[in-house]
Each structure stands twice: as C-alpha cells, then as structure tokens.
Amino acid sequence: xxxxxxxxxxxxxxxxxxxxxxxxxxxxxxxxxxxxxxxxxxxxxxxxxxxxxxxxxxxxxxxxxxxxxxxxxxxxxxxxxxxxxxxxxxxxxxxxxxxxxxxxxxxxxxxxxxxxxxxxxxxxxxxxxxxxxxxxxxxxxxxxxxxxxxxxxxxxxxxxxxxxxxxxxxxxxxxxxxxxxxxxxxxxxxxxxxxxxxxxxxxxxxxxxxxxxxxxxxxxxxxxxxxxxxxxxxxxxxxxxxxxxxxxxxxx
Amino acid sequence: xxxxxxxxxxxxxxxxxxxxxxxxxxxxxxxxxxxxxxxxxxxxxxxxxxxxxxxxxxxxxxxxxxxxxxxxxxxxxxxxxxxxxxxxxxxxxxxxxxxxxxxxxxxxxxxxxxxxxxxxxxxxxxxxxxxxxxxxxxxxxxxxxxxxxxxxxxxxxxxxxxxxxxxxxxxxxxxxxxxxxxxxxxxxxxxxxxxxxxxxxxxxxxxxxxxxxxxxxxxxxxxxxxxxxxxxxxxxxxxxxxxxxxxxxxxxxxxxxxxxxxxxxxxxxxxxxxxxxxxxxxxxxxxxxxxxxxxxxxxxxxxxxxxxxxxxxxxxxxxxxxxxxxxxxxxxxxx
Ligand SMILES: Nc1ncnc2c1ncn2[C@@H]1O[C@H](COP(=O)(O)OP(=O)(O)OP(=O)(O)O)[C@@H](O)[C@H]1O
Ligand SMILES: [Mg+2]
Numbered sequence: 001x002x003x004x005x006x007x008x009x010x011x012x013x014x015x016x017x018x019x020x021x022x023x024x025x026x027x028x029x030x031x032x033x034x035x036x037x038x039x040x041x042x043x044x045x046x047x048x049x050x051x052x053x054x055x056x057x058x059x060x061x062x063x064x065x066x067x068x069x070x071x072x073x074x075x076x077x078x079x080x081x082x083x084x085x086x087x088x089x090x091x092x093x094x095x096x097x098x099x100x101x102x103x104x105x106x107x108x109x110x111x112x113x114x115x116x117x118x119x120x121x122x123x124x125x126x127x128x129x130x131x132x133x134x135x136x137x138x139x140x141x142x143x144x145x146x147x148x149x150x151x152x153x154x155x156x157x158x159x160x161x162x163x164x165x166x167x168x169x170x171x172x173x174x175x176x177x178x179x180x181x182x183x184x185x186x187x188x189x190x191x192x193x194x195x196x197x198x199x200x201x202x203x204x205x206x207x208x209x210x211x212x213x214x215x216x217x218x219x220x221x222x223x224x225x226x227x228x229x230x231x232x233x234x235x236x237x238x239x240x241x242x243x244x245x246x247x248x249x250x251x252x
Numbered sequence: 253x254x255x256x257x258x259x260x261x262x263x264x265x266x267x268x269x270x271x272x273x274x275x276x277x278x279x280x281x282x283x284x285x286x287x288x289x290x291x292x293x294x295x296x297x298x299x300x301x302x303x304x305x306x307x308x309x310x311x312x313x314x315x316x317x318x319x320x321x322x323x324x325x326x327x328x329x330x331x332x333x334x335x336x337x338x339x340x341x342x343x344x345x346x347x348x349x350x351x352x353x354x355x356x357x358x359x360x361x362x363x364x365x366x367x368x369x370x371x372x373x374x375x376x377x378x379x380x381x382x383x384x385x386x387x388x389x390x391x392x393x394x395x396x397x398x399x400x401x402x403x404x405x406x407x408x409x410x411x412x413x414x415x416x417x418x419x420x421x422x423x424x425x426x427x428x429x430x431x432x433x434x435x436x437x438x439x440x441x442x443x444x445x446x447x448x449x450x451x452x453x454x455x456x457x458x459x460x461x462x463x464x465x466x467x468x469x470x471x472x473x474x475x476x477x478x479x480x481x482x483x484x485x486x487x488x489x490x491x492x493x494x495x496x497x498x499x500x501x502x503x504x505x506x507x508x509x510x511x512x513x514x515x516x517x518x519x520x521x522x523x524x525x526x527x528x529x530x531x532x533x534x535x536x537x538x539x540x541x542x543x544x545x546x547x548x549x550x551x552x553x554x555x556x557x558x559x560x561x562x563x564x565x566x567x568x569x570x571x572x573x574x575x576x577x578x579x580x581x582x583x584x585x586x587x
Contacts, residue, residue: 052467054463054466054467067439073471074466074467075466075467075468075469075470075471075472078466078468078469079469083467084467086464090461090463090464091461091464092457092460092461093460094456095457095460096462097457099453103453103454103457103465103468105467106450106453106454107468107469107470110253111450112450112451112453112454112470112475113450113451113475113478114443114449114450114451115445115446115449115451115452116446116449117445117449117450118448118449119448119450119452119453120448122450149347161468165469166469215484218297
C-alpha cells in the first residue's frame with residue numbers, strides 16, 4: 001500500500017469544556033480527494049485549522065508525507081507542500097488578482113528577501129501566476145483588485161493561489177459556500193480537472209459537489225468521525241442519512 | 253459586490269502598484285531650490301529650517317515604512333533618532349569627529365537597538381505593539397537622561413560638526429544642506445525600491461492579511477523584523493544628521509512626544525505614499541514655525557488644525573492634492 005500523504009491519529013482539540021475534535025483518525029492517499037462532511041459546528045474548520053497549523057492540537061499526531069508535523073509552525077507546513085483555502089474568503093483585497101497569485105508563486109520560489117527589483121514586473125512570478133488564473137477561468141480578470149471580484153471569482157482566485165504552490169495536499173474549507181449555482185458548477189469542473197494532480201481534503205456542505213468529486217468520504221459529527229468510506233457506502237448508510245443528509249434537506 | 257454584467261472598464265484595473273513620479277520629483281526639485289530662494293530673499297534662516305525639515309522627513313519616512321506599508325504602528329521611533337544623535341555626541345566628546353566613524357556607529361547602534369527591541373515588540377500585535385514600542389522608546393529616553401558623563405538631562409553640546417575624511421565640509425551650511433538633501437533622496441529611493449520589491453510585497457501582503465501570508469508559507473515575523481531594523485537605521489541616520497545640524501544632543505530627541513509628532517507628520521502628508529511623509533514633515537515644521545512667530549498661543553491653533561486635517565482629510569495633504577488634480581482634470585481639458 002502506498003504511504004498516505006496525510007495520516008492523522010487520535011487528534012484532539014478542546015475549547016474550554018467543549019471537545020471540538022475528538023480522537024479523529026483518518027488518512028488521505030496521494031492523489032485522492034477525501035471529502036469531510038458534517039453538520040454546522042461539527043468541527044470541520046477546526047480540523048482544517050489543526051492540520052494547517054493555525055490552531056495547535058491538544059493531543060494526537062499529524063503525519064504529512066511521512067513526517068510528524070503536529071508541532072510545526074504553519075508557514076513551515078505550507079513550505080512542505082500543505083496548502084489551504086479558507087471558509088471565509090481570504091485573499092489580499094488591495095492586490096490585483098494576478099498579484100495575489102504571483103505572491104503565492106513567490107512563496108514557493110525561494111527567496112523573498114530581495115530588496116530591489118520590481119516584483120510586479122518579474123516574468124518568473126507573473127507567468128506561472130497567469131497560467132494558474134487561466135486554469136481557474138480568471139485570466140481576463142488578472143488586473144482587477146481582488147477586493148472587486150465577485151464572491152465566486154474570489155473563491156476561484158483562492159484556488160489559483162493554492163495551485164501555484166504545487167501542494168502535495170490541498171485543504172479546501174467549503175469552496176462552494178455562498179456561490180451561485182453556475183459558479184458552483186464551474187468550481188466543480190475546475191476541481192475535477194485538478195483531481196489526481198495532488199491530494200485534496202474537501203470540506204463541503206454541497207452534496208452535489210461532494211458526490212461528484214469525492215473518492216472517499218468521512219462524516220464528522222460532534223468532533224468524531226461517525227463513518228468513513230466510499231461515496232456509495234456513505235450515501236446508503238442509515239446513520240448518515242438520519243444524522244446528516246436528512247439534516248441537509250432541512251437547510252434547502 | 254461587482255455584478256457579473258458590469259462593463260469591464262467600470263472596475264479599477266491594477267497592472268502594477270501605482271507609482272507616482274511627478275509629485276515626488278516636484279518635492280525634490282523644490283527642496284533643491286530652497287538655498288537659491290533663501291539667498292534671493294536673504295533669509296538665511298530658511299536654510300536651517302529646511303535642513304531640519306529634511307532631517308525629520310527622513311525620520312518620518314521610516315515611520316511611513318512601518319505604519320503605511322506594514323501596519324506596524326510604532327510609537328517609539330524617536331528613540332532611534334536619539335540613538336543616532338547620541339552616537340555623534342558621545343563619539344565627539346571622545347574626540348572622534350569624523351563621519352567615517354560616526355555614521356557607521358550611528359547606523360549600527362540604531363540598527364542593533366531595532367533588532368533587539370523588534371525581536372520582542374513584533375511578538376505582540378495591535379495596541380500591545382504600540383504600547384511596547386512606546387515603552388522601549390521611554391526606556392531609551394530615561395537611559396539617555398541618566399547618562400551623567402554625557403550631560404544627563406541637560407544634554408550634550410557637540411563641539412564641532414563631523415568632518416568628512418578630515419575636511420570640515422559640514423561646517424558650510426550650504427554644503428550640509430545638500431548633504432542632507434542627498435541623504436533624504438537616497439532613503440526615499442531605497443524605500444521606494446523596497447516597497448515594490450519581493451520583500452516589500454510580502455510586507456504589504458502581511459498588512460492586508462497576515463494569516464493568509466502565513467498559510468502561503470511566509471514567516472511574516474522575519475520580514476517585519478527586517479523592516480523594523482531598516483526603519484530603525486533610517487531613524488539613526490536622521491539622528492546623525494540632527495546632531496550635526498543642531499550641534500547639540502538631548503534626551504528630548506527621544507521623548508514620546510517626538511515619536512507622536514513623527515506619526516502626525518506621516519498622517520498629515522498621507523500615509524503609505526513615502527513622498528507624503530516628506531510633505532507632512534515640511535507642513536508640520538513650517539506650520540509650527542510660522543504659527544509660533546504669529547502668536548504665542550499658537551499651540552491652540554496648531555493642535556486642532558492637525559486634528560482636523562488628519563481626521564477629515566483621508567490621504568492627508570497628498571490626498572487633497574490628488575483630489576484637486578482630479579477635479580481640475582474632470583472640468584477642463586487636460587493641460
Ligand atoms: N476559537 C474557538 N473558541 C471556542 N469555540 C470555538 C472556536 N472555534 C470553533 N469553536 C466551536 O467549535 C465548534 C466547531 O466549530 P467549527 O468552526 O470547527 O465547525 P464547522 O464544522 O466548521 O462548522 P460550519 O459547517 O458551520 O463551518 C463550534 O461549536 C464552534 O462554536
Ligand atoms: Mg467551518
């Protein structure tokens with residue numbers, strides 16, 4: 001069996017008396033798209049924060065590409081090839097779309113301790129950035145300040161920023177949240193094209209997207225993994241239907 | 253939010269960060285012509301006044317780099333000016349009066365102080381950062397006040413201006429004026445390159461969204477510390493020049509009021525523009541000079557006036573200028 005990109009074992013996080021991540025154990029294989037679903041407040045964002053290092057974990061271990069990163073600083077995890085997007089769109093509003101992505105290229109391409117030379121005019125940064133924008137369908141919006149993009153475009157921009165870092169694993173926190181039907185369809189198409197290039201962990205409420213994309217689904221409830229399996233197994237599991245998929249119908 | 257159907261030209265387009273050329277060029281041209289004006293009006297004091305303006309402009313530039321480009325609101329920048337000045341004063345009192353010694357010592361001392369204090373300050377955020385930079389500034393102030401061998405509270409007279417490889421060039425007001433102008437120009441151009449560079453882009457990015465930068469793989473702290481040291485050294489340079497200009501060094505150079513004034517200069521001129529810091533320093537010091545000549549109650553006008561500009565004019569004096577230029581451009585045909 002191939003070594004998983006991500007292997008989480010017995011991970012825990014508690015806020016005061018509230019256990020938000022409760023003995024979570026899961027793994028993601030290279031190239032796999034692993035969806036994590038669960039009701040609001042289940043602890044999905046917290047889990048992503050723990051994996052990306054934004055939040056420290058109370059106990060348990062996180063192995064990334066065979067390396068223990070449980071205590072590693074977030075910027076170091078990013079440098080190892082762990083990229084993420086945010087549930088609440090997180091781009092640099094004052095920078096153009098191209099500059100947002102170029103900055104991500106810069107993060108990967110060695111030294112940023114360069115004090116001279118106009119970074120905005122560097123082809124070595126702009127060319128890959130432009131290619132990534134093209135990939136997510138934002139090529140014609142390259143010069144627009146990110147703050148002026150539509151919500152769906154910002155989501156696509158975040159994706160482009162993650163792409164150019166050439167991650168081994170991309171953590172996606174509800175990339176479809178708040179986007180319209182058309183934009184959701186577009187994002188699904190983009191993600192499907194990216195599938196296989198690197199592993200992804202997708203947190204998403206949109207079940208159409210999840211079942212269209214996932215190789216593997218884990219269901220998280222009250223910080224615990226209720227069930228983990230192939231999409232077909234999860235779809236038919238009565239517990240899941242009762243606890244989550246049934247819930248989802250209420251949202252609509 | 254922009255509707256998808258909006259015409260493309262309704263949305264601002266940024267091919268690169270805006271780089272103003274005309275206004276900074278005018279500012280420097282004006283500064284270069286001050287000596288001629290002073291000579292024509294036979295107003296020698298103008299030379300001294302504008303030398304001071306340019307020295308404080310250097311210090312204000314260092315504040316703009318931190319506040320305007322890195323959102324590091326420093327309330328202790330005067331300490332670096334003081335350290336640069338004391339380097340000149342203390343060395344001179346031991347007979348070391350050449351630039352070759354004084355300038356490197358001033359830069360190294362201020363840079364080192366920035367490195368050590370920045371190491372601590374930058375672990376805090378927001379209000380805590382403001383308070384701790386203030387605390388270190390006060391620490392420097394009280395240390396200087398207690399330097400009994402170097403004048404303590406009373407300060408220290410610098411017997412003669414620094415020599416340049418033995419030549420008493422700084423004693424010539426006109427030469428010294430242009431030395432300060434060149435120093436200002438160099439700092440301005442360096443900072444301008446800096447904020448557009450890869451390094452500067454990381455700083456600006458962290459100002460917008462530090463968490464995003466961290467998760468992209470940037471250790472934001474290191475970039476901010478480097479900026480803090482660079483700004484500290486620019487402050488030290490201003491102090492070096494100030495001690496030479498006034499031939500006097502005093503703990504008052506490090507007081508928190510001075511740090512506050514530097515912030516006001518930057519806000520007055522226009523934050524995050526660099527040349528705004530120069531305009532702000534000039535406006536501040538010239539207003540102070542003229543109002544205090546007008547009436548002894550000048551502070552009652554000066555204070556509220558500053559507050560009005562800073563609060564009501566977004567973008568400072570540079571902002572007013574730009575707005576007026578836009579309005580003129582809209583009305584008449586372009587000149
Ligand atoms: N910093 C925090 N301090 C205290 N409680 C927190 C903190 N962050 C999250 N929580 C709580 O932890 C629980 C899980 O939150 P989390 O954001 O991880 O859920 P989620 O599964 O991402 O939800 P959603 O689907 O709404 O995004 C919630 O009850 C939340 O209130
Ligand atoms: Mg969430």
